Amino acid sequence: MLDQKYSIILRETLSNETKTFLDAHLNRCHISKNEQFLWEGDPLEVIYWVLTGFIKVFHLSRDGREQVLGIIRPGQFFNTVSVLQHEDGNHAHAAAMCDSELGILKADDFLYMLEHFRDFSTLILRDFAGKLAHLTALVEQLSLSTTRQRLIRFLLMDRRADQGIQGWTQEEIAAQIGTVRDVVSRLLGMLVREGLIKVERQRIILVDFDRLQREIEE
Amino acid sequence: MEWALPVIDEKKCIACGDCVAICPTNALGLLHGKLVYRNPRNCTFCTLCEQVCLQKAVRCEFVITGYEKEG
Numbered sequence: 400m401l402d403q404k405y406s407i408i409l410r411e412t413l414s415n416e417t418k419t420f421l422d423a424h425l426n427r428c429h430i431s432k433n434e435q436f437l438w439e440g441d442p443l444e445v446i447y448w449v450l451t452g453f454i455k456v457f458h459l460s461r462d463g464r465e466q467v468l469g470i471i472r473p474g475q476f477f478n479t480v481s482v483l484q485h486e487d488g489n490h491a492h493a494a495a496m497c498d499s500e501l502g503i504l505k506a507d508d509f510l511y512m513l514e515h516f517r518d519f520s521t522l523i524l525r526d527f528a529g530k531l532a533h534l535t536a537l538v539e540q541l542s543l544s545t546t547r548q549r550l551i552r553f554l555l556m557d558r559r560a561d562q563g564i565q566g567w568t569q570e571e572i573a574a575q576i577g578t579v580r581d582v583v584s585r586l587l588g589m590l591v592r593e594g595l596i597k598v599e600r601q602r603i604i605l606v607d608f609d610r611l612q613r614e615i616e617e
Numbered sequence: 618m619e620w621a622l623p624v625i626d627e628k629k630c631i632a633c634g635d636c637v638a639i640c641p642t643n644a645l646g647l648l649h650g651k652l653v654y655r656n657p658r659n660c661t662f663c664t665l666c667e668q669v670c671l672q673k674a675v676r677c678e679f680v681i682t683g684y685e686k687e688g
Binding site for chain 2: 598
C-alpha cells in the first residue's frame with residue numbers, strides 16, 4: 400500500500416490516479432551511509448526520489464578531487480536532468496551521506512508520468528525551481544563573497560539546518576564552498592584564533608554568533 | 618562524552634599502513650593485516666590519517682554546533 404510505504408509522497412498533493420501509478424512503478428531501495436550507488440557515465444536507466452536521508456551528487460576531477468554539485472534532501476529528485484536531456488549516461492556520481500531510502504522510477508516511466516500526470520509534472524517543476532534558486536544563490540556567493548565568508552555562511556547554515564547529516568569532513572566542507580581542504584583547515588584555524596569558533600575534537604563550536612553573522616553581512 | 622574517533626571504512630582500507638606511520642600519537646595500528654585502534658584515547662582528531670589515505674578509507678567527521686557566548 401502506498402500509504403504505508405512512502406509517507407513522504409503522501410505529503411504531496413497528488414491525485415489518487417498518480418499515487419496508484421507510483422505504487423505500481425516506484426521501487427524502493429536502502430542505501431547505507433557512504434555507499435556510492437550511481438556512477439557518472441554509466442547507462443542512464445532510472446531517476447531517484449529521496450524518501451529519507453541525504454544524497455551527495457558529485458563530479459570527480461582527474462586528480463580525484465571531488466566537486467559536490469548538491470546535497471539532495473528528502474522529497475527531492477535527482478538524475479532527472481540526464482533523462483530530460485536525453486543523455487546516454489548518468490550526469491554525475493551519487494553517494495549516501497547517511498543511511499537513506501530512495502524511490503526509483505525507470506526513465507521511461509518518469510517520462511510517461513510527466514506527460515500524463517499534471518500534478519507530478521508540477522512536482523518536478525517545483526523541484527527544478529528549488530535547485531535553480533539554490534544554484535543562483537551559489538553563483539552570487541562565489542562572485543561576491545570571500546572564501547572565509549562562504550565558510551562562515553556554511554557553518555551558520557549547517558548549525559541551523561536539519562541535522563540529518565551527521566558530520567562533515569573538511570574535504571566535504573571544501574567541496575560545498577568551492578575551495579580545497581587545506582584552505583578550510585587554515586581558515587578554521589584563523590577563526591579559532593580570533594575567538595569566533597572552537598574546535599574540540601570532532602565538534603566545531605560556533606562561539607560568537609553575532610560576529611560571525613556580521614561578517615557575512617559585510 | 619563519547620570519545621569520537623575517525624571512521625574507518627573496512628571495505629576501502631587496504632591496510633597499507635600509511636595512516637599508522639603518520640599518526641603522531643600511535644593511536645592506530647595494524648593487527649593481522651587489519652587497521653585497528655591501538656590506543657584510541659591517544660587520538661587527538663588531528664585528521665592526518667584522513668589526509669594521507671589514498672583510498673579515502675578514513676573519515677574525520679566534524680559536527681557543527683554552538684553555544685551562547687558566556688558573560
